[in-house]
Structure formats: C-alpha cells, structure tokens
Amino acid sequence: MMASIEAGGTKFVCAVGTGPHDLRAVTSFPTTTPDETLAQAIAFVREQEELAGQSVSALGVACFGPVDLRTDSPTFGHITSTPKPGWGGTDVVGTFRQALGVPVGFDTDVNGAALAESRWGAGQGLDPVVYVTVGTGIGAGALVNRQLLHGLLHPEVGHVLVRRHPEDTFEGVCPYHGDCLEGLAAGPALQARWQRRPADLGPLRDQAVAMESWYLAQLATMLMYLLSPERIVFGGGVTKLPGLLPALRKDAVSIVNGYIDAPAATTDIDSYIVPPGLGDQAGILGGLALAQRAVSR
Amino acid sequence: MMASIEAGGTKFVCAVGTGPHDLRAVTSFPTTTPDETLAQAIAFVREQEELAGQSVSALGVACFGPVDLRTDSPTFGHITSTPKPGWGGTDVVGTFRQALGVPVGFDTDVNGAALAESRWGAGQGLDPVVYVTVGTGIGAGALVNRQLLHGLLHPEVGHVLVRRHPEDTFEGVCPYHGDCLEGLAAGPALQARWQRRPADLGPLRDQAVAMESWYLAQLATMLMYLLSPERIVFGGGVTKLPGLLPALRKDAVSIVNGYIDAPAATTDIDSYIVPPGLGDQAGILGGLALAQRAVSR
Numbered sequence: 270m271m272a273s274i275e276a277g278g279t280k281f282v283c284a285v286g287t288g289p290h291d292l293r294a295v296t297s298f299p300t301t302t303p304d305e306t307l308a309q310a311i312a313f314v315r316e317q318e319e320l321a322g323q324s325v326s327a328l329g330v331a332c333f334g335p336v337d338l339r340t341d342s343p344t345f346g347h348i349t350s351t352p353k354p355g356w357g358g359t360d361v362v363g364t365f366r367q368a369l370g371v372p373v374g375f376d377t378d379v380n381g382a383a384l385a386e387s388r389w390g391a392g393q394g395l396d397p398v399v400y401v402t403v404g405t406g407i408g409a410g411a412l413v414n415r416q417l418l419h420g421l422l423h424p425e426v427g428h429v430l431v432r433r434h435p436e437d438t439f440e441g442v443c444p445y446h447g448d449c450l451e452g453l454a455a456g457p458a459l460q461a462r463w464q465r466r467p468a469d470l471g472p473l474r475d476q477a478v479a480m481e482s483w484y485l486a487q488l489a490t491m492l493m494y495l496l497s498p499e500r501i502v503f504g505g506g507v508t509k510l511p512g513l514l515p516a517l518r519k520d521a522v523s524i525v526n527g528y529i530d531a532p533a534a535t536t537d538i539d540s541y542i543v544p545p546g547l548g549d550q551a552g553i554l555g556g557l558a559l560a561q562r563a564v565s566r
Numbered sequence: 567m568m569a570s571i572e573a574g575g576t577k578f579v580c581a582v583g584t585g586p587h588d589l590r591a592v593t594s595f596p597t598t599t600p601d602e603t604l605a606q607a608i609a610f611v612r613e614q615e616e617l618a619g620q621s622v623s624a625l626g627v628a629c630f631g632p633v634d635l636r637t638d639s640p641t642f643g644h645i646t647s648t649p650k651p652g653w654g655g656t657d658v659v660g661t662f663r664q665a666l667g668v669p670v671g672f673d674t675d676v677n678g679a680a681l682a683e684s685r686w687g688a689g690q691g692l693d694p695v696v697y698v699t700v701g702t703g704i705g706a707g708a709l710v711n712r713q714l715l716h717g718l719l720h721p722e723v724g725h726v727l728v729r730r731h732p733e734d735t736f737e738g739v740c741p742y743h744g745d746c747l748e749g750l751a752a753g754p755a756l757q758a759r760w761q762r763r764p765a766d767l768g769p770l771r772d773q774a775v776a777m778e779s780w781y782l783a784q785l786a787t788m789l790m791y792l793l794s795p796e797r798i799v800f801g802g803g804v805t806k807l808p809g810l811l812p813a814l815r816k817d818a819v820s821i822v823n824g825y826i827d828a829p830a831a832t833t834d835i836d837s838y839i840v841p842p843g844l845g846d847q848a849g850i851l852g853g854l855a856l857a858q859r860a861v862s863r
Contacts, residue, residue: 335827350827397717409792414711420694420794421828428825429791430729430784445825487727494726495706495792497717528725528742530632530647531718 271564272314272325272369273556275378276332276361278353279405281306282553283313285325289389289547289554293317303359311368328365329374329559331381331552336361338376338419346375372566374559378402379410379424380417381555382545386502387412388558390546395499399492400551401426402505403485407451411496427451431487434480437462454484456507467510478512485513486520489542493521493529500533504545518542568861569611569622569666570853572675573629573658575650576702578603579850580610582622586686586844586851590614600656608665625662626671626856628678628849631705633658635673635716643672669863671856675699676707676721677714678852679842683799684709685855687843692796696789697848698723699802700782704748708793724748728784731777734759751781753804764807775809782810783817786839790818790826797830801842815839 273292275282280299286292294317300306318324335351337344346362362375376384383392383400392398397413407427411418418424428449439462443452452458459481460466463473470477485508489501508514518538525534533541545551570589572579577596583589591614597603615621632648634641643659659672673681680689680697689695694710704724708715715721725746736759740749749755756778757763760770767774782805786798805811815835822831830838842848 397715413715413717414713416711418694418710418794420710421790421796421830422794422826424794425791425826427791428822429788430821432727432729445823446821491726491788491792493718494722494724495788497715497719497721499718524727524743525725526742529719529722533718 270321270323270325271557271560272317272328273553273560274310274328274330275381275552275556276300276310276330277378277552278333278351281310283310284553284557285314285317285321286557288557289385289550292550292554292557294320295553300353302355307359307361307364311365314369325369325371327372327374327560327564328369329381329556329561329563330361330365331376331378331555331559332361334377335422335425336375336377338423346373372560372563374556374561374563376417376555376559377408377410377423378552378555379408381410381559382504382551383410383412383502383555384417384558384562385547385551385554386545389554390551391502391543392500392546397496397498398500398502399496399498400502400504400545401488401492403455403503403507404505405456407455407488409492411498413496426488426492427455429488429491431484434483436476437480450484450488454481454507459507467507474511478510478516481507481510482513482516482520485517486524489517489521490524493525493534500540501542502545502551503542504551508544514542514544567618567620567622568854568857569614569625570850570857571607571625571627572678572849572853573597573607573627574675574849575630575648578607580607581850581854582611582614582618583854585854586682586847589847589851589854591617592850597650599652604656604658604661608662611666622666622668624669624671624857624861625666626678626853626858626860627658627662628673628675628852628856629658631674632719632722633672633674635720643670669857669860671853671858671860673714673852673856674705674707674720675849675852676705678707678856679801679848680707680709680799680852681714681855681859682844682848682851683842686851687848688799688840689797689843694793694795695797695799696793696795697799697801697842698785698789700752700800700804701802702753704752704785706789708795710793723785723789724752726785726788728781731780733773734777747781747785751778751804756804764804771808775807775813778804778807779810779813779817782814783821786814786818787821790822790831798839799842799848800839801848805841811839811841
C-alpha cells in the first residue's frame with residue numbers, strides 16, 4: 270500500500286492504494302497554512318496505516334508549483350516562488366520524509382498526471398505524452414524519453430504568447446503578461462471576459478467556445494511542433510465546456526494545414542487530442558504513480 | 567575512424583575522423599538526384615578508407631527532412647514527404663548500410679547538431695539542450711533526458727504561429743501557412759520583405775533586426791515554456807546578422823517579464839541563449855556524434 274497526495278493551491282486530495290483499481294479513502298481538505306495542511310496530510314496517512322494494519326511503503330506528492338525538482342539542489346522538494354501566501358520556501362518532501370520515514374516521490378501536479386495517464390490512462394505505450402490542464406491556470410506536464418520533463422525548471426506552458434482571435438478585444442488578466450495564453454484562456458479570463466461562469470454562458474457559448482478553442486489549439490500545435498508528442502491529453506474544468514474539445518481539434522488541424530504528415534494531425538485527430546483516460550483522478554493517481562516510481566528507484 | 571555526412575537539401579558535407587579535434591577531409595558537393603548524391607558520398611568514404619589504409623567503423627548521417635526515425639517502421643531511415651524533387655521515399659540508411667556494411671547512425675540535421683553541441687559544444691553537461699537553426703528554413707533539434715527528441719515525427723518548430731510585430735505588414739512566404747514563424751523570419755522571408763540580402767540591408771538593418779529578434783524571441787520563449795531547456799543554441803546564417811542575438815536575448819527577457827524564476831531567464835541570459843560552440847561545424851560533427859552513438863548501441 271502506498272499513499273498519494275495531490276497538493277493543489279486550493280485543496281489537498283489524499284488517498285492510499287496500489288493502483289487505479291485500488292484507490293481507497295480518497296479525502297480532500299482546503300489548503301490553508303503549510304504547517305496545518307501538511308500536518309493534516311500526515312495525519313491522514315497515519316490514520317490509514319492504522320485502519321489497514323500496515324504501513325505505507327512510499328508516498329507520492331503531485332504538487333502545485335513552482336517547485337524545485339533538481340535532485341542535487343539544497344532546496345529540492347521545496348515550493349519556490351509561489352504567489353500563494355506563506356507557501357514560498359515550504360519544504361514539502363523533507364517534511365513528509367521526516368514524518369513518515371518512507372521514500373517520497375515528488376513532481377509537479379501536471380507531471381504527476383502525465384505519468385499516471387502514460388501508465389494507466391490515455392497515454393499508455395506512447396512517448397512523448399503531454400498532459401495539459403486548463404482550469405484556474407493553464408499548465409502541462411510531459412513524459413519524454415520515458416522520464417518526466419524537467420530542465421531549467423519544468424514546463425510552464427500557460428504563459429506563452431499566442432496570436433489573438435480577431436474578434437477578441439479583452440485585455441487579458443495575467444499579472445505578468447496581460448494577454449498571454451493564461452491571461453486570455455484560463456478560467457479567470459473566461460469569467461472576466463464574459464462576466465459569467467462557463468455554465469451560465471447561454472447564447473454566448475458559441476462565441477466563447479470559438480475563442481477558447483482558437484487559443485488552446487495554438488497551444489496544441491506548439492506542443493506538436495516543439496515536442497512532437499504521440500498524444501496530447503486535455504484535462505481541467507474549462508475543457509469540459511460542451512463542444513470545446515471538438516472545436517479545438519478542428520482548429521488544430523486547420524492551423525497545421527497539412528504540414529505535419531501524420532494521420533494524428535489530420536484524420537486521426539480525435540484519438541490524438543483526447544480527454545484524460547483517468548478522468549478527474551489523473552491528479553491523485555499521479556501521486557500514486559510518483560510513489561511507485563520512488564520505490565522502484 | 568568514422569565517417570560523417572551532413573546531408574542537406576542544397577549540399578552534402580562529408581568527413582571522416584574521430585572527434586571535433588580530429589575531423590579530416592571535409593568535402594562538400596551539391597545535392598542533385600538521390601542516386602548520384604548518395605553514390606558520391608559512398609565514393610568519398612571508400613576513398614578515405616583507401617587513403618587511410620583502414621575501414622570506417624560506422625557512419626553517421628545528419629539528414630534534411632522530414633525523415634522517418636521510428637526504428638520499428640518499415641520506412642525507417644527514409645526521407646518522407648519532402649518537397650525536394652526526387653527525394654521523397656529515398657532509403658538513406660538502407661543505401662549506406664548496404665554499400666558500406668557498417669552501423670549507420672541517422673537523425674535529422676538539427677538533432678545531430680543538438681547531439682554534437684551537447685557532447686562537445688555549448689551544451690556540455692546540460693539537459694535538455696535545444697539547437698535552433700535559422701537559415702533557408704527554421705528548425706530545431708533537442709536532447710531531452712539524454713536522448714534525442716523524437717515522437718510523432720520530430721520537432722518542426724519553424725511552423726509555429728507567432729504574434730506579429732506591430733510594424734510588420736509583410737504577408738509571409740510559407741506555402742502552408744503564409745505568416746507562420748518560418749514564413750516571417752527565415753532567410754527567404756527576410757529577402758522578400760526587405761528586397762535585399764541580409765548583408766546589404768544598410769540603414770534598414772536596425773528595423774530588420776528588431777523584427778527578426780521579436781519573432782525568434784517568441785520561439786526562444788516558447789521553447790523555455792514548453793521544453794524548459796538548460797541552454798538554447800541559435801545557429802544558421804540568419805543568426806549571424808550583427809546585433810541579432812543580443813536583441814533576441816533582450817526581447818526574450820522582456821517577453822518572459824520575470825515569470826521564469828531562474829537567472830538564465832534574466833541576468834544570465836547571455837550564457838543561456840548562445841551561438842553554437844562548434845561554429846559552422848555543428849552539422850558535420852552531428853554526423854560524427856551519430857556515428858559514435860550507432861557503435862555504442
């Protein structure tokens with residue numbers, strides 16, 4: 270039995286289990302202060318150990334970021350310069366390792382989801398696999414050459430510049446860039462542009478879907494051109510907007526315009542740009558996959 | 567001793583040697599028909615073997631594309647749908663393997679250059695490393711998690727959509743996309759927009775550099791956001807335009823605007839976006855690095 274934590278900026282989701290068909294005791298609580306929230310996660314694991322009459326052999330944490338993933342860094346496993354008050358500099362891995370005394374797998378939430386999707390979901394047997402999430406922010410994780418993509422930091426795809434939709438006069442909400450992708454197409458941008466929640470768009474929905482798919486299709490095609498993934502998984506609340514994924518696929522095909530000579534970029538686009546095979550569990554199963562990887566190393 | 571071929575759409579460069587400090591008999595000839603050109607390359611290798619009194623132990627080919635790199639594909643090592651007349655479907659690897667009877671390393675020209683730069687040039691000890699070339703086209707290769715980046719195809723960064731420079735009214739020259747990156751910023755686009763060769767820009771140079779750096783900086787920041795490389799190498803004829811690399815670095819820092827919390831994206835940008843450490847030999851040394859890799863496998 271292993272433990273998994275999907276550590277989000279809004280809530281923490283915790284579970285124990287051995288795989289996608291054995292995920293138990295899934296519990297969530299709001300993210301408050303680091304001390305309180307990490308203590309609550311530790312208490313959850315201890316409680317599950319007691320209930321099961323056995324210890325967990327590892328913990329995996331799929332964490333909101335930015336995080337330090339360089340294993341040779343003195344601040345490995347820390348949250349770095351997050352705007353979230355109080356969380357900058359939090360030693361996530363150290364705290365859990367000390368409290369639980371087991372190997373701790375650690376990566377970004379989206380890299381965790383990419384790993385889970387590649388192991389059990391929509392990306393099985395494929396490489397590279399990219400997992401994109403579009404919600405309060407826009408992020409992506411990727412498995413490339415059988416390992417998660419790190420480097421200077423980790424992918425931060427939300428902030429790329431995109432070409433504006435010709436009918437879009439909205440100035441964008443990103444505090445760093447104004448009208449970067451996240452500033453134009455994440456949940457808060459939709460809310461601010463249309464002045465209503467996605468569920469309440471009513472007759473504006475067609476126009477909203479057209480703009481949103483134009484922006485997300487640019488991200489999809491950038492990923493195709495720069496990373497050449499074998500599949501792109503689009504998850505997160507905003508991607509559930511009815512009609513969005515089909516429109517996104519159509520726009521991606523139209524942007525590429527036949528240049529990428531592969532069925533995936535033309536006739537097979539429906540099986541190339543896909544929703545998560547693991548549904549809303551990609552994140553928490555990401556933690557579990559990271560726990561498994563921590564043990565196998 | 568190994569043999570290296572930099573197989574370009576305009577010319578083939580051939581050499582034998584053992585590494586960057588022992589590269590001999592560098593020879594080039596125009597790319598004509600596949601039969602004639604491949605035969606000429608084979609004749610070169612045989613001649614060198616005779617002169618040296620020893621056989622080559624491997625050949626590496628850094629090839630223009632698109633090429634099929636899937637080792638399990640029946641057309642592995644072939645050039646696929648190139649617009650270059652006569653070359654579509656050419657079995658490059660098979661032809662050389664049959665003629666020379668040695669292991670043949672094979673990848674794109676830019677992946678070869680990325681491998682050579684990571685082994686001997688500006689990317690030593692770093693991962694991911696991206697090599698971008700800006701010449702008659704725009705392309706990139708990348709080493710990610712110690713392997714070259716393949717996937718659905720291979721990176722084709724030249725065709726991403728970019729945001730237009732506010733003063734740029736040029737319609738673009740890409741036959742697929744019009745004003746994609748390559749359509750606006752590769753050599754033929756510069757030639758068509760300014761109606762003169764880069765060396766003859768005269769008083770237009772400042773404006774040309776400002777536009778070019780704006781477009782290439784968008785590519786650099788996309789790479790930073792999507793691939794998170796530890797270094798980006800910019801090579802190719804167009805990048806030699808005086809003042810371009812410094813302007814590109816400045817634009818990249820300004821586009822990221824502090825969001826990527828790493829010295830590389832701010833104070834250390836001069837050592838992050840760099841010219842090839844191997845100069846104009848990145849391509850031919852790419853072939854040699856591919857040959858070495860073919861032997862070590």
